[in-house]
Amino acid sequence: MESPPPLLYLDVDGPLIPFGGPAGRQPEYLTPRRIREVLGPEAAGNPLLARLDPRRGARIAGLACRPVWATTWQHEANICVAPLLGLPRLPVLEEPADADPLNPLDALPPGLHWKTPLLVGHAAGGAFAWLDDEIGAADRNWVAAHHTGPALLLRVDPQVGLTEDDFTVLEEWLREPY
Template sequence: MNRPLLFLDVGGPVNHYAAKPSKRPDGYTPLRVPRVGAYPEHRGLSSRRRPLRIWLNPDQGRFLLRLGIELCWATTWDDEQSELDQTYVNAHHRGPGLLHRVNPRVALQGNDLHTLADFARSLDTPRAVG
């Protein structure tokens, strides 16, 4: 049986890209990710560019994995979520769908995690979240 997909925009919901660099939230681990050029003409640039600063919360990762939903990295959207996105999902997706905006300054918070857990519980999939 295929598990439902959670397209998770990492830049904002998981990593506080809009937070002040000097204010790492409690529970978050700083990581530096090398910038690797996606295009052949950018390959020489990666060694000269500073790595990306990423803050991840291991507890949130464990929580997301227990939802029983397949996690899919989805990043670099072209726009902010709008009613048009929900209309598109309703028209083109046969199963249940949830579009949920997360504030990029504070990333995933308790209310966001509860929303995801409630949605996961509404699906008929095995999971470990109680």
Template sequence: MKPLLLLDVDGVLNPMSRPTPDFHRYRCTVGAEVYTVHLNPRHGRRLIDLALATGSELVWATTWEEHANEWIAPRIGLPSLPVIPMRPGEPSEHGEMFKTRHVADYVGGRPFVWFDDQVWAEDEEYLRVHQGLADFLLIHVDPGRGLTSRHLGMAHEWLTLTGFSQGS
């Protein structure tokens, strides 16, 4: 089974502070809401390269859900990706963020790397004690800067050194 590369949007691909000049500004409409996002068109190629090099599958793990395929993917050069369904509003069991349970349900026994700006020790603990999960790496991304080469390198190294990589 291929390892998974799970992607959040806000704070990861769309940094929360003033982005560097290699980011482009977009206004997008989701339902009745209009959002301004800043996206780096190089992120898509770099994520695809990581997935190819490690034999991994890219998956959206974001509250944007299918809207990530409509608004984010084409602007950074990603194809349409599978989406982990997120149902916000369910209470936390042990301080983990609400997305963590959805991720655990989705990944099953597949190893995964999760890029998110809101993963903390409580999320890791929840996942460690969740029955049936394979090994994983949570990569906390600084929401002010977003995804960097360092984050991608951490994922590549972990997938390669742990033997999960099918591309090495």
């Protein structure tokens, strides 16, 4: 029996919406008019949405994987981001309902991203790639110690967002047999 394609966990802020660096440095791909056409008048006021490059959506859709939102945007990613990228609604990685909202990070080791244990649990030993701008050594160590399947943790420069080099690394990794 053939394994399902690897999961692809996608962060929004940083990889898909670049930020940081000098003011006015970030390119804008979408006009307020286009954003209104796709999402309605309420969304046109979010200046970050203009930084979404629709070409990234086509690249993601063409990958041999199963994309999942892994972002603080949570379900808003399907409402605001996916339509502008030309992506369908994607599953959303959510914090467990029983998480302590007052101290959600207390139980995590220092430097470990809150998403890391959730990704590992959600992937359940299956192959996954994670695109995020906040991946660090603690996350790599956690995945190596707690995940039995193949994993690619690809840190994206938040000032630039996903690049062709990032897609090349991801596509090469996805070509491996899982």
